[in-house]
Amino acid sequence: MSELTSQDAVQDEALQQRLRDAGLRPTRQRLALAELLFSKGDRHVSAELLHEEAVAVGVPVSLATVYNTLHQFNQSGLLRAVSVDSTKTYFDTNTSDHHHFFIEEENRVVDVPASHITVSDLPEPPQGMEIARVDVIVRLREKG
Amino acid sequence: MSELTSQDAVQDEALQQRLRDAGLRPTRQRLALAELLFSKGDRHVSAELLHEEAVAVGVPVSLATVYNTLHQFNQSGLLRAVSVDSTKTYFDTNTSDHHHFFIEEENRVVDVPASHITVSDLPEPPQGMEIARVDVIVRLREKG
């Protein structure tokens, strides 16, 4: 059962470890979703899209499980939720400190190239509060 | 019918004009909602809250009309929609250029004091795109 020596098997092991490190059991579904999420570079996916992809590659997860999984990944730091347009939630596989472009016409989220954008002159937070994170959304429109 | 000389009547006229200037008929409901929105300083309201307030002061608008009205006000520049948490839309009566604090525990949006926050080193937008707006959300948590 553990005799495979292909790249796939090696990658599987890595993903399994990654899930374990996050405190999550490496189940079939979670592994499949993790692979879709993390083996194609940085992505910004919606639950619906991820669900479609999973079904397409022959892993018939339920939509509910996709939602559960995305939230678990988000909580354990494997993903980061991005709030841009109040109708859908997008999950970003890039968890490092960065900001986003949002193309309204296409409902698409894109990372701002690293190290760009400097936010300075931040105000004092109100009494007893501290800054958890600063999100910058650069909204784009077609040049006209 | 137009013999009132109280402050209320004067304010009503001002609101009526404001709606007319925005290209909207000053109907009973729109006037009532405008008054709730614009006579208490800067506010960040959800459709649900505004609806409750209207009913509370004896103006039984329907929720659908509240949504319509908020969107019309948004489109005509009287309000500005703020996307912070993907579940609800908040409308900001302050339409000037400014940014927001968001207190996650309480689901509350607060203006960042004017003139604070400088965003610099903005990246080039992708081909054929231009920057429509830059939104900064400073997410706050309780200090602990």
Place this chain on the structure above:
DNA sequence: ATTTGTGCAAATCGTTTGCATCTGA
């Protein structure tokens, strides 16, 4: 064996829409 995850369908929540009725200019 026990704990944790999964699937399904139903429920929920915010928001939108269709359509008959009303109302302001």
Place this chain on the structure above:
DNA sequence: TCAGATGCAAACGATTTGCACAAAT
């Protein structure tokens, strides 16, 4: 008069939940 506005209830899309079943340690 009559375009535009409103209310209601039904429709909607994204997300959550309850619970019986299945899989992982």
